[in-house]
Amino acid sequence: MNHGLSPDPIFTPLVFRNLTVKNRVFRSNISGRFDNEDGSLTQTRINWETKFAKGGVGAIISSYVPVAMHGRIIAGYATMHRDDFIPLWEALGRAVHANGAKYIMQLSHSGRQMDLPGVHNQQRRAPSSTSSKETLHGFLTQAMSTGEISRLVQDFGRAAWRARQAGLDGVELHAANGYLFTQFLSSGINDRSDHYGGSLRNRARFLLEVISAIRSEAGSDFHLQVKLSAADHNNVIPWEGKGNTLADTIAVARWCEAAGADAIHVSTGSLFPHPLNPPGDLSLETLAVTYDAMISSGVFGFRNFLLFRFPMLRPIFRWLWFRMKKGLPIEGVTLEEARQIKAAVSIPVLCTGGFQSASFVREAITSGAVDGVSIARSLVASNDLVEQWRAGRDLPERPCTYCNKCLVNAPKNPMGCYEESRFPSREAMLEELMSIYRTKPGLRIP
Numbered sequence: 541m542n543h544g545l546s547p548d549p550i551f552t553p554l555v556f557r558n559l560t561v562k563n564r565v566f567r568s569n570i571s572g573r574f575d576n577e578d579g580s581l582t583q584t585r586i587n588w589e590t591k592f593a594k595g596g597v598g599a600i601i602s603s604y605v606p607v608a609m610h611g612r613i614i615a616g617y618a619t620m621h622r623d624d625f626i627p628l629w630e631a632l633g634r635a636v637h638a639n640g641a642k643y644i645m646q647l648s649h650s651g652r653q654m655d656l657p658g659v660h661n662q663q664r665r666a667p668s669s670t671s672s673k674e675t676l677h678g679f680l681t682q683a684m685s686t687g688e689i690s691r692l693v694q695d696f697g698r699a700a701w702r703a704r705q706a707g708l709d710g711v712e713l714h715a716a717n718g719y720l721f722t723q724f725l726s727s728g729i730n731d732r733s734d735h736y737g738g739s740l741r742n743r744a745r746f747l748l749e750v751i752s753a754i755r756s757e758a759g760s761d762f763h764l765q766v767k768l769s770a771a772d773h774n775n776v777i778p779w780e781g782k783g784n785t786l787a788d789t790i791a792v793a794r795w796c797e798a799a800g801a802d803a804i805h806v807s808t809g810s811l812f813p814h815p816l817n818p819p820g821d822l823s824l825e826t827l828a829v830t831y832d833a834m835i836s837s838g839v840f841g842f843r844n845f846l847l848f849r850f851p852m853l854r855p856i857f858r859w860l861w862f863r864m865k866k867g868l869p870i871e872g873v874t875l876e877e878a879r880q881i882k883a884a885v886s887i888p889v890l891c892t893g894g895f896q897s898a899s900f901v902r903e904a905i906t907s908g909a910v911d912g913v914s915i916a917r918s919l920v921a922s923n924d925l926v927e928q929w930r931a932g933r934d935l936p937e938r939p940c941t942y943c944n945k946c947l948v949n950a951p952k953n954p955m956g957c958y959e960e961s962r963f964p965s966r967e968a969m970l971e972e973l974m975s976i977y978r979t980k981p982g983l984r985i986p
């Protein structure tokens with residue numbers, strides 16, 4: 541297609557300090573229960589990731605990968621807490637590389653935000669105690685001691701070292717969307733009175749210590765990016781504090797750069813999911829049959845379940861959830877905030893949130909707002925989105941509707957697209973969902 545710009549900015553390589561990616565499209569992190577109880581990854585995960593590499597993305601940023609068993613949000617997600625997992629991740633990296641994409645592992649810890657807190661009798665460790673003011677889920681937490689914080693800093697460093705040993709192309713710190721790093725960073729959540737709480741600089745201490753640990757364990761020439769929420773928008777329940785502002789996040793992004801980060805990946809919100817992330821609809825009808833899996837996620841889990849279960853109560857939740865979205869677009873929901881972060885740092889900036897049309901992404905890059913985009917759901921819907929853009933389409937043939945049924949099915953069902961209207965039949969949808977579970981007879985990962 542003649543888009544009037546040659547070469548097409550979408551297909552121009554993105555050069556980071558320690559990594560070059562062949563185009564500007566990153567598969568954004570997307571979790572699914574593909575793996576074993578002990579955190580070892582399976583062929584199913586390899587099949588899942590390979591689909592996106594074949595579809596032409598420049599790099600895949602993995603789903604949430606816990607650096608310790610007590611940092612999981614749910615069972616069945618591969619972890620990076622053991623040296624003997626290195627060959628498994630190596631097999632995954634090889635499969636992705638063989639299909640022309642790079643692979644960046646997202647290192648994570650849940651803190652208080654566990655979907656299934658009873659998993660393997662885990663206790664929720666978090667920066668703050670139960671007195672933290674969260675009123676949507678009512679997370680119960682136990683404040684981490686400074687000794688526990690130091691051990692966790694080392695766990696992140698060691699996990700990054702393993703990622704490098706496995707031949708992966710870099711790591712990302714999941715410092716967005718309400719997980720442990722957000723719980724330290726956010727003024728709406730962190731209520732510590734020691735040197736990990738109080739001022740923004742103190743709240744950023746844990747993140748900056750982890751960046752230093754990764755630099756000393758994995759080297760200064762290993763790609764390291766940080767996913768940050770541009771703003772917390774912590775007041776999903778209207779009377780809660782808003783939390784960190786864009787100005788706070790700009791300061792944190794600058795400190796990350798000074799500490800040795802190679803890129804910033806911009807998201808939004810102090811919870812996951814959050815009304816602004818992933819943007820779009822929320823199928824309360826689907827939640828009515830899947831949310832029961834999460835009733836124990838917080839002391840308000842059962843209350844929330846009732847709000848979904850009974851149609852006459854749904855307007856209450858709808859009002860809460862949708863009031864924040866007014867006036868904001870779905871495609872590029874965080875783009876303007878990413879533009880301001882990019883103006884304040886000299887490392888590349890990626891942005892996530894609703895990207896689906898080639899023209900919009902091209903403009904986001906050429907206008908200087910961002911260096912690249914990350915996409916989750918539109919790629920789940922159309923694994924070959926990038927190839928469709930290359931062939932000249934602006935939108936894919938059967939676009940993602942942003943219904944978020946993939947999201948609300950995630951705690952209970954296989955990961956994939958659940959929007960029946962995109963498929964010729966329900967059977968075709970189920971067939972597609974099951975396709976990653978097929979392995980060739982005799983196929984083994986080491």
Ligand SMILES: Cc1cc2nc3c(=O)[nH]c(=O)nc-3n(C[C@H](O)[C@H](O)[C@H](O)COP(=O)(O)O)c2cc1C
Binds near residue numbers: 893
């Ligand atoms: C089912 C599902 C699982 C997700 N898992 C993760 C995750 O593990 N880590 C993360 O940082 N973001 C996760 N996200 C957020 C996406 O990476 C992405 O930032 C968000 O969906 C907005 O992008 P999109 O509009 O292209 O989907 C997930 C999103 C969905 C829908």
Ligand code: SF4
Binds near residue numbers: 921958959
């Ligand atoms: S279920 Fe499918 S159409 Fe709906 S948001 Fe997810 S990927 Fe998009």
